Amino acid sequence: MFSQAIINGILFGAVYVCIGIGFSLAWGVMNIINLAHGSFIMLGAYVTYSLFTHLRIDPFLTTPISMFVLYFIGYASQKYLLNYVIRSSIFITLTFTFGLQILISNIALLIWTADYKSVAPSYAGEGLVIGDWVIPYIRLGIFIIALILTGLFYLLIVKTKTGKAITATALNLEGARTVGVDVAEIYARTMGISAALGGAAGALITPIMTITPFIGGPLVGKAFVVAILGGLGSTMGALVGGMVLGLAEQIGSLLLPSAYQEAIGFIVLVLVLVFRPQGIVGKQFY
């Protein structure tokens, strides 16, 4: 029982890593808490849904496509909208991204309606059985892709010119500007990457969740916790944060009535914020 909970925790944690990594990037680099991140994930899910339903493409294979589409949506949102309000107060930027979230959700509502949609590939429900443990194929797939994405993201940040510019901008905005970094453009690319990662998360959750235009909200909540637990802007942090959240939830549901999950989550969150605001991993951009 317990060991299955740990396995589930890691597998579920992988989803949280995907959900949180883009969110943490935007927050760590631009100090934007992007409440619309959930909508990006939702759109990624719908892209996958459409491709699966109309073209019979396997959801995992649609991941790059979702990422591609969302990159442009994120890039455009930053370049033409968010960049113009980015230096105002917190409540303005939070409200703004919330407004964006509402807008995107309602556009999705118009296009796809509020009907529950789902994606069920042929191998749904099947899995590896090792002794007492069950590892569903879909969850395993998500886990592997999560690791690949995290690795690719890390390489992007560390090896590419854009990645280095992003890091520089995050660490010292004025300094980066002085050496010639086009901050507005870098911010736009950062949001593009953030949205792309969200899109990937969306693609990956389609086989395990029903999709509606309003799944974004709770997902942002999870992303927020992942970011806090792991520390902002840190790749390793998102990995750790997601896993910890997954494990905490699975093990927690064994020990405590699930009814109070959110209350407990809140208490844990506040404890972390008060006593270790830099997150478990500890590196902090912001």
Add this chain to the structure above:
Amino acid sequence: MNKEPILTGQHVSKYFGALRAVDNVDVEVYAGEILGIIGPNGAGKTTLLSMINGTLPITKGKIFFRGQEISGMRPYRIAELGISRTFQIVKPFPGMTALENVTLGALFGRNRERDMSRAMERAAETLKRVRIEGKEYVLVEKLNVSERKRLELARALTQNPDLLLLDEVMAGLNTREIEDIMALIQEVNRAGTTLMVIEHVMKAIMGISSRIVVLHHGQKIAEGTPAEISENRQVISAYLGEKYSRGMQET
């Protein structure tokens, strides 16, 4: 100068993990004097000041002000006891005018004004004292560096502190502005305020201090009159390196 110090720091230390930013420093400040604090960058000067005014909690040791232990008190309480400070990088209230900034200073603290108009009057007088005239209604964002430094000083002064802590108030000023502020500091001191001044501008700090304390790597390495300090080998070594001070011996 009185015999009893108004501020005493005993074994004052601040550790950040393994880093000893301030290590076992004893310091006394006597009423009416200007105590200069100098030392190379990273010596722990600002950290020491921040522990005195409560911004940073003290790791070890105790600080007494007028016999009362203030180590561990919150900054606002220490301000109410009569200690004011300025910051190295000024922290004015954005979006407000110079007068509004200083008026806020007059409304709080030990000598707070009950009445808004009296607070504004006192603020206006203080602005005159620091020679910001004609710019009372200008937003702080529009003031230049020298004016902002003097504004920060005004905000601290308007609370009539017994002990004023100045942290590199001359940083970023040109020669003329430095001379002006030196004169101002001396005026403030003559009017009865005791001062602890951190400075890098040697000529200035040597010129106005009655005594000087030198910090290096968090420790106090020398203490004395400006004349004594300027000839102290350890101090010279700390600033200019071993070789130079050895070289000086030969001259």
Add this chain to the structure above:
Amino acid sequence: MVTLNRKVYTTLFIAAFLACAVFPYIASGFWIRLVTLIFLSAILAQGLNIIAGFTGYAAFGNMIFFGMGGYTVGVLMTKVQVSFLPSLFVSGIVGIVTGILLGMLLLRLKGHYFALASLGAAEAMRQILDNLTGLTGGAMGLTLPQMAGKPAQVNTNFYYIMFSLLVLSFAATYWMSRRRLGYALKAIKANEESADVMGINTTLYKIVAWSIGGLYTALAGGIYAYWFTFIEPATMFDVVVVVKLFVILLLGGSGTVMGPLYGAFIFEGISEIVWSRFLHLHLGILGILIILIIFFIPNGLIDTVRRGFSLKNIRDTIREQRV
């Protein structure tokens, strides 16, 4: 530049006050209800204004007070058979105590952390009340007894009750803004560290601010519960309401005393028009509205009108906020 001189402003103010006082005698039930809702929004916005607009702490979870207040009245009236006014009184106390306890816990956090931690608190409370089915009816909601009297009279009664709370809370806010508390909050918002070293007990003032705002919000929640006679956790702790309140503050000007009222009138007015014409696009339009408002008039409509509507002003404002 549009400035009103003192006399004109006072006269308009008194006229508006009198107009509100006699409104139910000249308007139909629909309009009375609408204006009562506007008053409610204004009170909630003012409650948020004190902690967010004046003090700079964006309390995204401020609805926790609304829910606590509403459920206090609900539970007292249904389970303990207490009448409305004593229940309302208790809900006010609950608001203040919640503000103090939550404040002691969360006001040490800054910026985004505070905003979202407060939201977490509201969500946690929502879930707790969802699950205390015996006490609160859980997710299925709680039904309160109705006020005695003919519907039209009851409608008018609630108009005056809400109006009274509006006048009291706004007067209190005005009074506060002219005293040391108001200035301390402004200083804290401008630069908390400076405020601290200047002798302002920031922790105390922040907690007082949040508790005052919490008081208004809880009382409003209590009145709302008795008025609508049905409450459920999902609506009482709804975060979308807080976002709406932020927009109201943006429209009317945050950190000002009358801003919440102006903003509420404008917002609910627009809402009414949109609702009646574009029902199914309602939320989507809210989203667009938020984006447009923040883009073009982040300092509030009143401030923009005062500085004069010009392309130059808009361009300057954008320039200040862009990357």
